[in-house]
Amino acid sequence: MTWDWNAVGDFMPHFRDGLLVTLKALALGSVISFTLGLVWALLMRAPTRWVRWPVGVVTEFVRDTPLLVQLFFLFYVLPEWNITFSALTTGVIAIGLHYSTYTMQVYRAGIEGVPAGQWEAATALGLPVRRTWTAVILPQAVRRVVPALGNYVIAMLKDTPMLMTVTVLEMLGEARLYSQQHFQFTEPLTVIGVAFILISYPASLLLRALERRLVR
């Protein structure tokens, strides 16, 4: 195998474009999964099982089926229903929806982790339900779940290459395009592989440090 540094240099502008798209997808996917996950977690605490049961079944189903197929589903089926989004938007929705079923579990653990005394104190003070959640329970729960949510951000980063399959030119998409045009596979694929490690490994170290500070 010959390693061609020129190819690495040539690939760099494409790599930068791809990296930006990857980070954009990651940021938007995170926002969707964080908010939607909280919604699921709160719905799972609804007083009636007519809400809990369907939410439980749907999220379990989404969690246990491949993201890739869900991505295809949205990409090909939404236009059939006359809903058209760009490929990137569709991809972000798929990732956000898929990971919301994971973050939901994290929020649930966080909410259940708030000591019962806090609930009782809120009741004793006569706080309305809304205030109990916004002023007492959620601030404590969210602080606890930050590191676990961070882990899912890293997991999401590692799933963004799937967007390539629906024509989004993120890092892997750019690498594939470049390698097909120049018939050089080794360099671009290795560059993006190393880039993934360079992002995800420091991020996981950072999270471990954060975890030590926040979760005591």
Next chain:
Amino acid sequence: MTSGLWELVLKGVWVTVQLLFFSALLAGAMSFLAGIARTSRRWIVRFLAGFYTEVFRGTSALIMIFWVYFVLPLAFGWQLVPLWAGTLALGLTYGAYGSEIVRGALNAVDPAQREGGIALSFTPWQRMRLILLPQAVPEMIPPFSNLLVELLKGTALVSVMGMGDLTFSANLVRLALQQSAEVYTYVLLIYFVIAFLLTRLMRGLEKRLRAGVGKEPERGTAAREPKRPGTAAVGAGAGATAGGGAS
């Protein structure tokens, strides 16, 4: 769908199941190999195992699949049969996640058990085989069950390389019928059923293994916990802090 198209889908299911079986075997072997190596006393063994884990966890499974398909043939001059290429990429990637499970479970065994083995002058291998593993393995089953579902979902990625698994054959059927919603709904249901069977199987296995070391099966295991192995500990940590906060 006509019966011919169903046959195509069933062929895809068979490829997916084969790929799942072989890559699960490889991932299991790598998990134990790297997980045990990370508890070694020699730093070089620990370092190599840690390096393997970080590299394969740090990159994406899809990138690994591309690497195995396109770079390995150039580097070594041989091309793997698609099934083995997929097995290699998936097995090594998910083995890296699994090694953390093995390491965590081994560390969780009461230190007195290991000391007891030393006092009885067992060799390190005997301690591992007769004392540590029998107690650690039942603890590994719930996270391994989650990982197995992750691996099942990961097998869909090989369809990108044109390997005729369930997702790939579904795409062919979609192109033939132009009924995306129907086809993909069936496919998602098939994956869900396979995942459901896997978790049931693992729960049965856990029950037997725990009974073997005289423990009750844990309640509400497997599918109820966060799935990514790295996060399970954090999720548990968030829950575990509850007791501390109350006091």
